[in-house]
Amino acid sequence: MHHEVRxxxxxxxxxxxxxxxxxxxxKAREVLLECVGRARPVLVDLSGVEYIDSSGVASLVEALQxxxxxxxxxxxxxxxxxxxxxxxxxxxxxxxxxxxxxxxxLDGGA
Amino acid sequence: xxxxxxxxxxxxGGDRPKSMTREQPTTTGAPPGLAGKAxxxxxxxALLADMTRRFADSLELTPALVTALESIVSQVGAEAxxxxxxxxxxxxxxxxxxxxxxxxxxxxxxxxxxxxxxxxRENACQSVLDVSKDPAFAKSVxxxxxxxxxxxxxxxxxxxxxxxxxxxxxxxxxxxxxxxVSDLNVLEVLASSASLALxxxxxxxxxxxxxxxxxxxxxxxxxxxxxxxxxxxxxxxIHALNVPARTVSGDFFDFLELPGGRIxxxxxxxxxxxxxxxxxxxxxxxxxxxLSKTIDSPGRLLAVINxxxxxxxxxxxxxxxxxGIYEPETGGxxxxxxxxxxxxxxxxxxxxxxxxxxEPPLGIATGLLPxxxxxxxxxxxxxxxxxxxxxxxxxxxxxxxxxxxxxxxxRIFEEFxxxxxxxxxxxxxxxxxxxxxxxxxTLLGIEDSRASATRSSDSVELLxxxxxxxxxxELSGMRKALAEALAAAGAxxxxxxxxxxxxxxxxxxxxxxxxxxxxxxxxxxxxxxRNAEVTVWLRDFAPPVDxxxxxxxxxxxxxxxxxxxxxxxxxxxxxxxFAEPPEGGGNxxxxxxxxx
Numbered sequence: 001m002h003h004e005v006r007x008x009x010x011x012x013x014x015x016x017x018x019x020x021x022x023x024x025x026x027k028a029r030e031v032l033l034e035c036v037g038r039a040r041p042v043l044v045d046l047s048g049v050e051y052i053d054s055s056g057v058a059s060l061v062e063a064l065q066x067x068x069x070x071x072x073x074x075x076x077x078x079x080x081x082x083x084x085x086x087x088x089x090x091x092x093x094x095x096x097x098x099x100x101x102x103x104x105x106l107d108g109g110a
Numbered sequence: 111x112x113x114x115x116x117x118x119x120x121x122x123g124g125d126r127p128k129s130m131t132r133e134q135p136t137t138t139g140a141p142p143g144l145a146g147k148a149x150x151x152x153x154x155x156a157l158l159a160d161m162t163r164r165f166a167d168s169l170e171l172t173p174a175l176v177t178a179l180e181s182i183v184s185q186v187g188a189e190a191x192x193x194x195x196x197x198x199x200x201x202x203x204x205x206x207x208x209x210x211x212x213x214x215x216x217x218x219x220x221x222x223x224x225x226x227x228x229x230x231r232e233n234a235c236q237s238v239l240d241v242s243k244d245p246a247f248a249k250s251v252x253x254x255x256x257x258x259x260x261x262x263x264x265x266x267x268x269x270x271x272x273x274x275x276x277x278x279x280x281x282x283x284x285x286x287x288x289x290x291v292s293d294l295n296v297l298e299v300l301a302s303s304a305s306l307a308l309x310x311x312x313x314x315x316x317x318x319x320x321x322x323x324x325x326x327x328x329x330x331x332x333x334x335x336x337x338x339x340x341x342x343x344x345x346x347x348i349h350a351l352n353v354p355a356r357t358v359s360g361d362f363f364d365f366l367e368l369p370g371g372r373i374x375x376x377x378x379x380x381x382x383x384x385x386x387x388x389x390x391x392x393x394x395x396x397x398x399x400x401l402s403k404t405i406d407s408p409g410r411l412l413a414v415i416n417x418x419x420x421x422x423x424x425x426x427x428x429x430x431x432x433x434g435i436y437e438p439e440t441g442g443x444x445x446x447x448x449x450x451x452x453x454x455x456x457x458x459x460x461x462x463x464x465x466x467x468x469e470p471p472l473g474i475a476t477g478l479l480p481x482x483x484x485x486x487x488x489x490x491x492x493x494x495x496x497x498x499x500x501x502x503x504x505x506x507x508x509x510x511x512x513x514x515x516x517x518x519x520x521r522i523f524e525e526f527x528x529x530x531x532x533x534x535x536x537x538x539x540x541x542x543x544x545x546x547x548x549x550x551x552t553l554l555g556i557e558d559s560r561a562s563a564t565r566s567s568d569s570v571e572l573l574x575x576x577x578x579x580x581x582x583x584e585l586s587g588m589r590k591a592l593a594e595a596l597a598a599a600g601a602x603x604x605x606x607x608x609x610x611x612x613x614x615x616x617x618x619x620x621x622x623x624x625x626x627x628x629x630x631x632x633x634x635x636x637x638x639x640r641n642a643e644v645t646v647w648l649r650d651f652a653p654p655v656d657x658x659x660x661x662x663x664x665x666x667x668x669x670x671x672x673x674x675x676x677x678x679x680x681x682x683x684x685x686x687x688f689a690e691p692p693e694g695g696g697n698x699x700x701x702x703x704x705x706x
Binding site: 019021022023051053054055057058082085086089090 | 582583585589611614618621677678682
């Protein structure tokens with residue numbers, strides 16, 4: 001798994017690539033919490049994520065809760081069909097704000 | 111009872127009771143600014159504070175009550191005192207502790223007797239200045255103890271449902287020998303404190319008892335599950351399932367192979383629910399297992415079980431039961447039915463024929479049957495199936511809020527009529543158990559194995575064996591190997607994704623829970639295909655895990671770590687269950703997915 005964090009127009013964009021599984025979810029969690037800690041809106045770009053499991057989903061949930069708790073927001077962008085399947089299984093597809101792409105998220109002033 | 115030796119409490123009016131001295135300054139330390147005042151704090155308040163502390167500290171209530179009684183007697187300056195508890199079932203009051211010149215602990219009075227009885231009955235304080243003028247006074251107590259009672263003061267200990275006991279003081283030693291209003295107030299306050307402590311202790315005991323009963327129920331359920339036959343081997347012509355409505359079940363089934371390849375089977379339903387039904391179930395199931403090895407007629411077998419149950423019947427309980435012997439070689443079976451829900455024969459061409467039973471259930475009376483026992487029906491399966499089930503299935507509620515009835519159940523059977531008997535029983539039970547139901551659900555299905563042999567090869571093909579160390583880093587490689595083997599077997603992409611994800615979650619549970627806190631051992635993954643169904647066997651070498659861990663995660667709100675993964679597994683696969691642990695220990699998890 002790789003990741004890249006950048007800021008654009010006051011929004012933190014974190015892009016993951018590869019597999020967010022039991023091996024990598026601790027790192028993903030750490031990165032996500034760091035981003036949320038910046039107290040700005042966070043966009044998680046999942047376009048490069050080929051696989052995500054329950055531990056990866058748990059990291060996303062934790063980051064979302066932290067963001068909401070701090071009065072900020074966290075949205076998911078470019079969710080692949082397989083990642084979408086996992087979110088649906090976890091009944092979390094309605095919990096997360098899911099947008100088509102990072103560009104759309106920035107236009108909308110996320 | 112009677113821990114206190116009695117008779118030794120010296121009562122000196124005005125003396126500060128021993129229990130009022132600060133014996134444990136560490137636990138009673140007053141706030142710094144109040145230290146001086148706390149020392150001066152005396153009389154009834156100090157006594158109350160001291161008693162409350164003792165009750166809170168005490169693990170055993172009786173010694174604390176005895177100490178409390180000693181303190182009260184001393185505080186008020188009475189000659190003697192006694193503490194009484196109500197035994198509602200016997201309508202009696204029992205002296206739990208006594209202080210004074212004679213020991214009366216253990217003495218019993220009827221609730222109608224004595225001043226103390228009146229105190230409890232009326233749940234009100236009693237003050238009697240001269241007992242000789244009160245006809246209610248129980249002289250028998252004085253006669254037994256040799257004491258002379260002149261005046262009495264008695265306060266109830268009250269619980270939620272009236273008095274649970276009383277504290278009685280006898281003969282004031284000071285002044286004119288009559289108890290005062292202030293004595294009564296002190297006694298009343300102290301009795302309240304004692305009754306609170308008593309109520310708390312009883313509640314704690316009841317909670318512990320409840321926990322113990324729950325644990326025993328779980329053990330009973332475990333034993334019951336062990337009574338049911340172990341998982342049948344692939345291709346076996348009989349498959350059955352039981353889903354209890356409560357912890358323990360009143361339903362049961364069994365099947366066992368007899369010499370010559372025949373199979374004896376039964377399914378029964380014990381009247382009532384709960385523990386007594388479960389015990390009768392265990393008895394009936396044991397009788398069946400034992401007798402079916404020697405009695406080769408189901409009708410006579412049921413008659414023998416009937417006589418045995420009727421001889422030892424209790425409280426009008428009875429058992430409905432269908433029993434039979436199946437010959438896989440010919441596809442023929444003999445069935446006898448003791449008052450059970452009619453089994454359904456489902457011919458290959460379609461439709462259903464109920465096998466009606468007109469005979470009474472087991473365990474009601476002996477001598478009702480002809481010598482040859484219950485009548486038998488002979489059924490040729492001719493490529494069809496036979497379903498035996500408990501009325502829990504027909505009484506489940508359909509989407510329309512109406513009970514399924516035989517017709518509703520038949521519609522569900524029809525949906526699975528092309529499946530193997532294993533898949534059919536699993537599928538029907540999964541459907542019915544998802545409906546609202548109040549009773550135990552049990553279903554046993556028999557297929558004509560000659561027909562299933564022509565329907566498919568039924569052979570099991572080994573697709574993959576992959577062994578790896580139970581660490582997170584190995585999961586990626588496992589997923590790749592599994593996905594490739596599934597692709598080679600012709601599984602389409604969405605099914606591949608689902609299976610890989612479910613197996614990944616199962617492996618995570620092994621890594622995080624089964625081997626938790628231990629050096630990781632190996633996991634061995636075996637992938638098999640049987641017709642249009644793949645099975646993943648996941649074997650680890652960790653200490654056995656509780657199979658009930660699969661029960662968590664059913665709740666949609668459950669996103670606890672581990673719970674989410676378990677839910678994924680269950681939603682992604684058609685069946686997830688623990689199998690009999692393999693030789694050499696460890697756990698064996700079975701994950702099944704239909705490819706179509």
